[in-house]
Amino acid sequence: xxxxxxxxxxxxxxxxxxxxxxxxxxxxxxxxxxxxxxxxxxxxxxxxxxxxxxxxxxxxxxxxxxxxxxxxxxxxxxxxxxxxxxxxxxxxxxxxxxxxxxxxxxxxxxxxxxxxxxxxxxxxxxxxxxxxxxxxxxxxxxxxxxxxxxxxxxxxxxxxxxxxxxxxxxxxxxxxxxxxxxxxxxxxxxxxxxxxxxxxxxxxxxxxxxxxxxxxxxxxxxxxxxxxxxxxxxxxxxxxxxxxxxxxxxxxxxxxxxxxxxxxxxxxxxxxxxxxxxxxxxxxxxxxxxxxxxxxxxxxxxxxxxxxxxxxxxxxxxxxxxxxxxxxxxxxxxxxxxxxxxxxxxxxxxxxxxxxxxx
Numbered sequence: 001x002x003x004x005x006x007x008x009x010x011x012x013x014x015x016x017x018x019x020x021x022x023x024x025x026x027x028x029x030x031x032x033x034x035x036x037x038x039x040x041x042x043x044x045x046x047x048x049x050x051x052x053x054x055x056x057x058x059x060x061x062x063x064x065x066x067x068x069x070x071x072x073x074x075x076x077x078x079x080x081x082x083x084x085x086x087x088x089x090x091x092x093x094x095x096x097x098x099x100x101x102x103x104x105x106x107x108x109x110x111x112x113x114x115x116x117x118x119x120x121x122x123x124x125x126x127x128x129x130x131x132x133x134x135x136x137x138x139x140x141x142x143x144x145x146x147x148x149x150x151x152x153x154x155x156x157x158x159x160x161x162x163x164x165x166x167x168x169x170x171x172x173x174x175x176x177x178x179x180x181x182x183x184x185x186x187x188x189x190x191x192x193x194x195x196x197x198x199x200x201x202x203x204x205x206x207x208x209x210x211x212x213x214x215x216x217x218x219x220x221x222x223x224x225x226x227x228x229x230x231x232x233x234x235x236x237x238x239x240x241x242x243x244x245x246x247x248x249x250x251x252x253x254x255x256x257x258x259x260x261x262x263x264x265x266x267x268x269x270x271x272x273x274x275x276x277x278x279x280x281x282x283x284x285x286x287x288x289x290x291x292x293x294x295x296x297x298x299x300x301x302x303x304x305x306x307x308x309x310x311x312x313x314x315x316x317x318x319x320x321x322x323x324x325x326x327x328x329x330x331x332x333x334x335x336x337x338x339x340x341x342x343x344x345x346x347x348x349x350x351x352x353x354x355x356x357x358x359x
């Protein structure tokens with residue numbers, strides 16, 4: 001701002017002008033000091049905020065730097081995957097039909113809430129793979145299949161995918177991780193289920209569900225998930241699964257099987273035997289061929305058993321224990337063949353006699 005001052009004519013006016021100059025200069029210097037102090041305070045606040053961010057980052061990365069991470073609440077992800085009986089039977093049947101190849105398919109269901117994923121049905125995909133990998137998903141087939149399922153009253157969405165590992169356990173290979181990444185790009189809660197049809201037996205299914213871990217949380221040393229629920233249980237990881245990245249690249253999710261009364265009755269009657277099954281007669285030509293084959297096997301087993309008895313007399317107990325490792329026990333197999341042959345012939349004879357008397 002431009003200021004104009006009158007030339008003083010007297011000493012009193014000269015003093016008044018000089019005092020006004022001094023007051024204005026003092027006011028300007030005070031304003032400059034306030035601005036400077038304000039800038040310093042702002043810079044100090046920025047430095048403190050930056051230091052706090054660094055402190056949080058290094059505190060979170062304490063596990064990665066060798067120091068224990070601080071106790072802090074993490075997101076609870078005590079999820080469970082509820083697989084229906086129909087979906088489980090379909091997965092096992094599809095996996096058993098594809099042995100020794102890997103097969104894959106998609107799972108249909110819904111995300112009920114933050115802790116529940118329900119799988120009601122599955123359908124197979126026309127992909128198969130060798131070794132420990134499965135090819136990419138055929139999106140055209142997937143779209144057409146979903147459209148046809150909606151027409152039949154199956155409007156559920158895709159909640160994940162499944163594939164089989166015939167004989168080598170439940171874990172995710174590198175190709176499986178890439179496939180799961182493509183599913184999680186569409187839905188972060190997508191689930192990958194692995195089933196082993198070879199190791200699965202009646203009453204115990206070898207199956208597990210996985211989801212990928214965010215690599216950023218692992219770099220900061222944070223726990224990938226926190227489970228506070230006492231429902232269900234996690235499968236004990238095998239050494240092979242730990243080697244292939246379990247709890248490093250992906251984590252396991254608890255699986256539960258929820259059945260209603262009708263499903264339980266259906267499953268109990270699936271392979272239920274009746275008392276009349278014991279009186280079922282075979283065809284006479286089939287029965288005679290079975291008897292002939294069983295007698296020939298009994299003859300070869302008798303020769304092996306005779307040879308084993310002679311070796312018992314000649315060899316010492318230590319050498320005999322080593323010699324029998326991995327060999328067929330001829331005595332047990334011979335007893336089993338004799339028992340089966342006698343029971344089948346008795347049932348066939350009694351059934352034939354009853355048929356002649358009754359009919």
